[in-house]
Amino acid sequence: MGDVKLVTKTIRTDVLIIGGGTAGCYAAIRLGEASVGRILLVEKANIRRSGCLAAGVNALNAYISKGHVPRDYVEYARTDGEGIVREDLLLTMSERLNHVTEDLEKRGLVILKDEKGEYVTRGWRNVKINGENIKPLLAEGVEAQKKVEVLNHVNITDLKTKEVDGEKRVIGAVGFSVREPYVYEIQAEAVLMATGGAAGLYRPNNPGFSRHKMWYSPFNTGAGFAMGFEAGAEMTTFENRFVALRCKDTIAPTGTIAQGVGAKQVNARGEVYETTYGITTPQRIYGTVEENRKGNGPCYLDTKGITKTAEEDLLKAYLNMAPAQTLKWIESGKGPSDEGVEIEGTEPYVVGGHTASGFWVDTNRMTTIPGLFAAGDVAGGSPQKYVTGALAEGEIAAESIVRYLREKGRKKVAADFFSQEKAYARHFAAEDSGYTWQDLEEAMQKVMDEYAGGIATDYRYNESRLALAKEKIRGLQELIREAPAGDMFDLLHIYEVRERLTVCRILIEHLLARKETRWHIFGENADHPKKSEEFEIYVNSRLEKGKIQILRRPLVKGESYEHQDP
Amino acid sequence: MSIRIHKESCIGCGRCIEACPGNLIGLMEGKAKILIPEDCWGCTSCLKECPVGAVAYYLGADMGGRGAVMSIEKEKEIYHWKIHMPKGEIKVISVNRKNANQY
Ligand SMILES: Cc1cc2nc3c(=O)[nH]c(=O)nc-3n(C[C@H](O)[C@H](O)[C@H](O)COP(=O)(O)OP(=O)(O)OC[C@H]3O[C@@H](n4cnc5c(N)ncnc54)[C@H](O)[C@@H]3O)c2cc1C
Ligand code: SF4
Ligand code: SF4
Numbered sequence: 001m002g003d004v005k006l007v008t009k010t011i012r013t014d015v016l017i018i019g020g021g022t023a024g025c026y027a028a029i030r031l032g033e034a035s036v037g038r039i040l041l042v043e044k045a046n047i048r049r050s051g052c053l054a055a056g057v058n059a060l061n062a063y064i065s066k067g068h069v070p071r072d073y074v075e076y077a078r079t080d081g082e083g084i085v086r087e088d089l090l091l092t093m094s095e096r097l098n099h100v101t102e103d104l105e106k107r108g109l110v111i112l113k114d115e116k117g118e119y120v121t122r123g124w125r126n127v128k129i130n131g132e133n134i135k136p137l138l139a140e141g142v143e144a145q146k147k148v149e150v151l152n153h154v155n156i157t158d159l160k161t162k163e164v165d166g167e168k169r170v171i172g173a174v175g176f177s178v179r180e181p182y183v184y185e186i187q188a189e190a191v192l193m194a195t196g197g198a199a200g201l202y203r204p205n206n207p208g209f210s211r212h213k214m215w216y217s218p219f220n221t222g223a224g225f226a227m228g229f230e231a232g233a234e235m236t237t238f239e240n241r242f243v244a245l246r247c248k249d250t251i252a253p254t255g256t257i258a259q260g261v262g263a264k265q266v267n268a269r270g271e272v273y274e275t276t277y278g279i280t281t282p283q284r285i286y287g288t289v290e291e292n293r294k295g296n297g298p299c300y301l302d303t304k305g306i307t308k309t310a311e312e313d314l315l316k317a318y319l320n321m322a323p324a325q326t327l328k329w330i331e332s333g334k335g336p337s338d339e340g341v342e343i344e345g346t347e348p349y350v351v352g353g354h355t356a357s358g359f360w361v362d363t364n365r366m367t368t369i370p371g372l373f374a375a376g377d378v379a380g381g382s383p384q385k386y387v388t389g390a391l392a393e394g395e396i397a398a399e400s401i402v403r404y405l406r407e408k409g410r411k412k413v414a415a416d417f418f419s420q421e422k423a424y425a426r427h428f429a430a431e432d433s434g435y436t437w438q439d440l441e442e443a444m445q446k447v448m449d450e451y452a453g454g455i456a457t458d459y460r461y462n463e464s465r466l467a468l469a470k471e472k473i474r475g476l477q478e479l480i481r482e483a484p485a486g487d488m489f490d491l492l493h494i495y496e497v498r499e500r501l502t503v504c505r506i507l508i509e510h511l512l513a514r515k516e517t518r519w520h521i522f523g524e525n526a527d528h529p530k531k532s533e534e535f536e537i538y539v540n541s542r543l544e545k546g547k548i549q550i551l552r553r554p555l556v557k558g559e560s561y562e563h564q565d566p
Numbered sequence: 567m568s569i570r571i572h573k574e575s576c577i578g579c580g581r582c583i584e585a586c587p588g589n590l591i592g593l594m595e596g597k598a599k600i601l602i603p604e605d606c607w608g609c610t611s612c613l614k615e616c617p618v619g620a621v622a623y624y625l626g627a628d629m630g631g632r633g634a635v636m637s638i639e640k641e642k643e644i645y646h647w648k649i650h651m652p653k654g655e656i657k658v659i660s661v662n663r664k665n666a667n668q669y
Pocket of ligand 2: 586
C-alpha cells in the first residue's frame with residue numbers, strides 16, 4: 001500500500017535495554033555507573049515523558065515506614081495476592097524500596113516531610129510527593145550517563161535467539177523507527193526487557209472518541225510479553241488480571257478522594273456499601289459491580305459537604321496526576337463539595353507491577369532465556385511494585401547483568417544478520433484487504449469484552465465463552481499479518497495490535513487453566529466460583545513447537561529461586 | 567478527551583512532538599498538529615513541554631466535555647492552569663511544583 005523504502009541499520013552493543021520507562025531508565029543509570037561496556041536504551045517514544053509516568057504520579061505507593069520491615073511488605077503483598085506470589089522476588093524488592101526513594105529525592109523529587117525531616121506517610125506504605133516531574137528527573141539521570149546511548153522513537157518488535165555454547169541464548173532484537181523508514185537490527189550480549197504491562201486488550205470504559213482515556217498507558221501494548229513468549233520465555237499468572245476502581249469517565253484515581261478526605265462509597269440511595277463488601281481494591285470494585293447489578297447504582301464516593309479548602313486541595317492534587325478530573329469538576333460547575341464523585345471499575349489489564357502477571361524470572365530477574373532479563377510491570381511473581389518497586393527491580397536486574405557479563409568462560413555472541421526488513425516490508429506491499437489495524441483492534445476488544453470477562457459481563461467468563469474467544473482471536477491474528485501500512489506510524493499500530501493479540505491468546509489459556517475463582521473481579525470464573533486448594537500453584541505457560549503449553553509450578557518459598565526444568 | 571494546538575501561537579519548536587508518549591503529534595507546515603485525536607491519553611506532557619502555552623486540553627463530549635479548554639502558563643516553579651469556559655470566563659488554578667500533594 002505505502003511507497004516506503006526501508007533501510008536497515010545494524011548496531012552492536014553490550015547491553016540492550018528495551019523500554020525507557022521507570023525500570024528501564026533506572027537500570028540504564030545503574031549500568032552506566034558500573035562500566036560494563038556499551039549500553040543502548042531503546043524507547044518507542046522519548047524517555048523524557050514516556051510510559052506510565054507521563055502524567056505524573058500521586059504518591060510513592062511502596063515504602064516501608066518506621067516501625068516496619070521489608071518482611072511486612074512481603075506479607076501484605078502475599079495476603080493481597082491470595083498467596084500466589086514469589087517470596088524471593090517480593091523480599092529482594094522490598095529491601096530496596098527505601099533506598100530508591102531516598103535516591104529519587106536526591107534527584108529532585110519533592111517529598112513531603114514533617115518538622116523532624118521524616119517523610120510524611122499515608123498509612124505505612126505510602127509517601128506523599130509532588131510526582132508531576134518524576135519522569136523528566138529519571139530521564140536527566142540517564143542523559144548524565146556517558147556510556148548510555150538512547151535511541152528514542154524506535155519500536156522493538158522481536159527478540160533474536162541462537163544456540164550458543166549448547167544453550168539457547170538471546171543475541172539481540174529488531175525494530176523500526178516510528179517516523180523514518182529505518183529498520184534496526186541490534187546485537188547484544190545481554191537484553192533487559194522493560195516494556196511495561198498491557199492495556200487496550202479489552203473494550204475500554206470510553207469506547208468512542210475518548211477510547212484512550214484509560215487507566216494504564218495505552219502505549220504499553222504488551223510488546224515485551226509478546227516478544228518474550230514468541231522467543232520461548234516462560235510466563236506466569238496472566239490470569240491475575242488487574243482492574244482499577246476509577247472516577248467515572250475521566251478514569252482518575254479514587255484513592256486520593258477515599259483516603260484524602262475520607263469519602264465513603266455510597267449507592268444511589270445514599271447507603272454506605274463499602275462496609276458490606278470490604279475495602280481492599282477488588283472488594284471496593286466488587287461492591288460497586290454488585291450494587292449496580294442489583295439496580296442500586298449509580299455508585300459514588302460521597303464527597304458532598306467537604307470543606308472548600310479540602311475541595312481546593314483536591315482540585316490541585318488532580319492537576320498533578322489526572323487533570324481531566326479537575327477540568328470536569330470546573331466545567332460542570334459542580335465540585336466535589338457539591339456532589340459525590342461517580343465511580344466505576346475499569347476494563348482488565350495485564351500489569352505485573354500491580355498484580356503478578358509477567359515473565360517468570362529467577363531471583364536475579366533473569367528470564368528462562370539466558371541473557372534476557374525483565375524488570376517492572378513486564379516481570380511477574382511480584383505484585384504491588386508500583387514506582388519504587390519498578391526502580392528496585394531495574395537496579396537488581398542491572399546488577400545481575402553486570403555479573404552475567406563478567407561470568408568467566410562465557411562465550412561472546414558472534415556477529416549475525418537478522419534480515420528483518422522483509423517482515424516489515426510485507427505490510428507496505430499488502431493489498432488493501434479492507435481491514436485496517438483500527439478495525440482489528442476494535443474487533444479484538446469486543447471479543448475480549450464479551451467472551452473473556454470484560455466490563456460487559458461484570459468480569460465473568462466460563463469455558464464455553466473462552467473457547468469462542470480463543471477461536472476469534474486466532475482469526476484476528478491471521479488478519480493482522482496481512483494488514484496494510486501506508487507509513488511507519490501505521491506499521492507501529494499494526495505491531496501494537498499484533499502484540500495485544502498475542503497477549504490475549506496467552507491470557508485466555510491462563511484463564512482456562514485456573515479452574516477456580518481466587519481474585520474476585522480480577523477473574524470471575526463462572527464454572528468454578530470458589531477458591532480451591534488445588535490451585536495453590538503458579539499457572540505458567542510457554543510456547544513449544546508453536547503450541548501454548550501450560551505448566552503448573554509449586555509455590556516458591558524462601559529467599560532465592562533458580563530456574564528449574566518443568 | 568484530547569488536545570488541540572493553537573496555530574497562531576505555535577512557534578513550531580517541536581518540543582511537544584518529541585515528548586508525546588504516544589508519538590501522536592506531527593509537524594505540518596511549521597506547526598504542530600495532533601495526528602489521531604482519539605488516541606490521546608490526556609497525560610498533558612505536551613502542555614507541560616510547550617514554551618508558549620499553545621496546547622489546549624479538552625474533554626470529549628463522551629466524557630462530559632461541554633466546550634471548555636485548559637492550558638498551562640508557566641512561571642518559574644508555578645504552573646498556572648487556565649481553564650477557558652465556553653462563555654469566555656477564565657478560571658486559573660496555580661500549582662507550585664515545589665509543594666507536595668496534601669493527599
Ligand atoms: C496512570 C498511572 C498512575 C500511577 N500512579 C502511581 C502512583 O501514584 N504511585 C505509584 O507508586 N505507582 C503508580 N503507578 C504505577 C507505576 O507508575 C508503574 O507500576 C511503573 O511506572 C511501571 O514501570 P515500568 O518501567 O514497568 O513501565 P513504564 O514506566 O510504563 O515503562 C515502559 C516503557 O517501555 C516503552 N515501550 C513499550 N513497548 C516498547 C517497545 N516495543 N519498544 C520500545 N519501547 C517500548 C514505553 O513507551 C515505556 O516508556 C501508576 C501507573 C499508572 C499507569
Ligand atoms: S496529552 Fe499526552 S498523549 Fe495527548 S497528545 Fe499530549 S502528550 Fe500526547
Ligand atoms: S511545543 Fe508548543 S510551540 Fe512547540 S511545536 Fe508544540 S505546540 Fe508548537
